[in-house]
Amino acid sequence: MKNFRIACLPGDGIGLEVMSAAQDVLQTAAEIHGGVVFDFTNFPWGSDYYVENGLMMPEDGIRQLKEFDTVFLGAVGNPKLVPDHISLWGMLIKIRRELELSLNVRPARVLRGIDSPLHSPNDFNFIVVRENSEGEYSEAGGVIHNGPDEIAVQNGIFTRKATERAIRYAFKLAKKRGSKVTSATKSNGIVHSMPFWDRIFNEVAAEYPDVETRSVHIDALSAFLVTKPETFDVIVASNLFGDILTDLGGAIMGSIGIAPSANLNPEGKYPSMFEPVHGSAPDIAGQGKANPLGQVWTASMMLDHLGLPELGAAILEACEEVTGEGIKTPDIGGTSSTEEVTAAICSALRKKADV
């Protein structure tokens, strides 16, 4: 029996609802597998914790997380209680930085039974590799001048190491998939960082002559994801560009509530963290409307990472059986609750085990 220790951080808002759903699905997956145990430890960190303790997570929180095989996160943010820049930098981004989760991998593809808002969605299946440690998300800068003519400066930081790491990962991934990499750039409008990004992209591309490459400006790329998403395979993007493209990826799948993500520590020095692309959705929290598919698909990616790809695939297949039958939450045109969708996924998994 193999035991996996999973640190669970439900966080805020619908994070709690979709985490509970994904834990049910993972437990069912463990039952049908028979040879694994998922040992969840839930940590009550987040905005309520901040109100009580003045911190989003304890001082030694990162040390605690390092003891687990993996970290599974719901969503962070309750802007009514804690300003977003405090809650996110105190938890989500802190974990990404301190566990050195330098890559953020976010697939998007058509799922059975879920309508895309696009007029004629072809069978797209792409994956965004987002640089996850620096870029536009840097701490360099500040409000440098106060008074009526206030000035805020936000510096982008692009190191060769992190840029090359993300680009190289994208090429390695492309070799395993369709062998096509698109770089999201903006070297026509951004003077320093994006020409640098392009130069490194071209250098790495030269090492992979059999991989088809393209650099596309982020503005045009956003439009192409709407007009011809099926032409993309692996897309590599800076932190902010990748952030924006992946909500767009969720939207063209049918809802950002479906999109999954893996925050990877590529060296395996610390545990990786798995979280859906969406946030805590305060507008629907507590109403049983949250789509659990993003968190459940994320669980499937976590199982791939833990060396259980068949179990991960079984979970995703069960999700598609359920959506294919029309059992869906309201964001994708259904009338089912989070719990009903979750129960249907669990029963689809159990049925698989019987055959």
Ligand code: NAD
């Ligand atoms: P959001 O992703 O929470 O919500 C955007 C819209 O999508 C809302 O209308 C919401 O109802 C809907 N939605 C999101 N997930 C859904 C799901 N699973 N099922 C059905 N509908 C879903 O983004 P936001 O409104 O910009 O942010 C809300 C809070 O979440 C903020 O505090 C923000 O900073 C935070 N946030 C956290 C993360 C994270 O923890 N990874 C990611 C994004 C936003």
Ligand code: IPM
């Ligand atoms: C995401 C989120 C975060 C990001 C926010 C909440 C800081 O939007 O994971 O996509 O921008 O990385």
Ligand code: MN
């Ligand atoms: Mn985002």
